[in-house]
Amino acid sequence: MDPQIIGMIYASTAVGVSLILALAGIGSALGWGLITSRFIESIARQPELRPMLTGQVLFVGGLMESFPFIVLGISMWFTFANPFVSGATAAAKALAGG
Secondary structure (H helix, E strand, O other), X not given: OOHHHHHHHHHHHHHHHHHHHHHHHHHHHHHHHHHHHHHHHHHHHOHHHHHHHHHHHHHHHHHHHHHHHHXXXXXXXXXXXXXXXXXXXXXXXXXXXX
């Protein structure tokens, strides 16, 4: 298989992975901003609920923070064990008759 094609596959994968990671980071930052703003609004309305709300905010925040780490794992899989290269190699071998 042509090394130039493999290089293009890796370059396209790198661009895709960087976009995925950037969007996951932006989404996480926006999520934390929304969660904390609603938390502060809730405390301002009913200060006696602060202990209960604090636990819920930390729980939901922890669940929300797991998403970028999952995305990071998938992105590293695309980066280091690129399935597109093996698929292109198999397709090239099938076209060549081998």
